[in-house]
Amino acid sequence: MDQREVSENRNILITGGAGFLGSHLAELLASRGNHVFCLDNLQTGRRENLTNLEANTRLTFVRHDIIDGIPDALPAFSEIYNLACPASPVHYQADAVSTALVNSTGVWNVLRRAERDGARVFQASTSEVYGDPHVHPQREDYWGNVNPIGPRSCYDEGKRFAETLCTDFARERGLTLRMARIFNTYGPRMRCDDGRVVSNFIVQALLGQPLTLYGDGTQTRSFCYADDLIRGIDRLMQSPTAEGPVNLGNPIEFSMEELARLVLDITGSGSRIIRLPLPTDDPRRRRPDIGKASRLLDWQPQTALRDGLVKTIEYFRGELGRHPAASIN
Ligand code: NAD
Numbered sequence: 001m002d003q004r005e006v007s008e009n010r011n012i013l014i015t016g017g018a019g020f021l022g023s024h025l026a027e028l029l030a031s032r033g034n035h036v037f038c039l040d041n042l043q044t045g046r047r048e049n050l051t052n053l054e055a056n057t058r059l060t061f062v063r064h065d066i067i068d069g070i071p072d073a074l075p076a077f078s079e080i081y082n083l084a085c086p087a088s089p090v091h092y093q094a095d096a097v098s099t100a101l102v103n104s105t106g107v108w109n110v111l112r113r114a115e116r117d118g119a120r121v122f123q124a125s126t127s128e129v130y131g132d133p134h135v136h137p138q139r140e141d142y143w144g145n146v147n148p149i150g151p152r153s154c155y156d157e158g159k160r161f162a163e164t165l166c167t168d169f170a171r172e173r174g175l176t177l178r179m180a181r182i183f184n185t186y187g188p189r190m191r192c193d194d195g196r197v198v199s200n201f202i203v204q205a206l207l208g209q210p211l212t213l214y215g216d217g218t219q220t221r222s223f224c225y226a227d228d229l230i231r232g233i234d235r236l237m238q239s240p241t242a243e244g245p246v247n248l249g250n251p252i253e254f255s256m257e258e259l260a261r262l263v264l265d266i267t268g269s270g271s272r273i274i275r276l277p278l279p280t281d282d283p284r285r286r287r288p289d290i291g292k293a294s295r296l297l298d299w300q301p302q303t304a305l306r307d308g309l310v311k312t313i314e315y316f317r318g319e320l321g322r323h324p325a326a327s328i329n
């Protein structure tokens, strides 16, 4: 695999850096001696995701909204990772207009700043650009099946537009762009009230509450452990050749009923499973073809779902111990 030399002592910007994935990425980049700036409006992120890092490394937290631009006072960056955007359906639908704007105006602000600084850009795209897919598994050359005006559109179409804007900007203005289509990723630092299925099932199981299975439970997702994903983002950003979107995710597919039973098995919880209506436009199935990532980046996930869940459950036990009133609502 051909990779750029991993440099140290750079100024790096992570938008959404106080979030679940952003804080893991900050940890990796800071561990190499870079000065990492985490810019975040704390819509879904948490300061506490960064407190240990701030104490030990050159890490600067900046509370700011990328829809309002990137502050001029910050130094020039050599790399910008754009992760700012709520990722859980519950949170991105709570303020849909803001979600559409972070993926349009926000991305535009990031790109203009990158052009000014001569920075390489990483754009966090998503498997949601495939919508409810007619092609399975999903390869990067599949164009997707997305409702442009449904409850998920602010995110799905927002991320599709972000891909368009990034690609055209890079093509017209010579910017170096790397873009990952991230499939469902889970792990420590997710919030108890994140609202996505892995955190919901684990918190419900640990609290002895019923697990809320939406629909008939046969819909599928492919779950990637955070450490694997962050390694993939890093390889992608350092690749001199990986043009266009690259799927990053675990290609092993599970139904939501299987996931519920696995969580009950690992936690030893006596919770029962209750069925609730399937949300509108909920994709039936989702599995990445990771041939491109494997070929260009020599990347594959290494963590089996059971092993990743064991670590994530340990983390949530700690969270519920520290915040006994925590719940998914
Ligand atoms: P997250 O909600 O924990 O992180 C998003 C971060 O962005 C939060 O810290 C939030 O406060 C911040 N943010 C939101 N709007 C902002 C704004 N306008 N200005 C500044 N900061 C803002 O979610 P995550 O799972 O860490 O996702 C990170 C990125 O990865 C997102 O762009 C998401 O779309 C993408 N992604 C994640 C997954 C996944 O499964 N985790 C899958 C596909 C794509």
Ligand code: UDP
Residues within 6 Å of the ligand: 088, 089, 184, 195, 196, 197, 198, 200, 201, 212, 213, 214, 215, 219, 221, 256, 278, 279, 282, 283
């Ligand atoms: N889901 C569920 N129970 C929950 C939360 C989600 O059964 O408490 C289902 C949801 O309907 C979907 C799948 O789990 O089919 C994944 O949902 P999530 O919100 O985690 O992510 P996304 O739909 O964006 O892939």
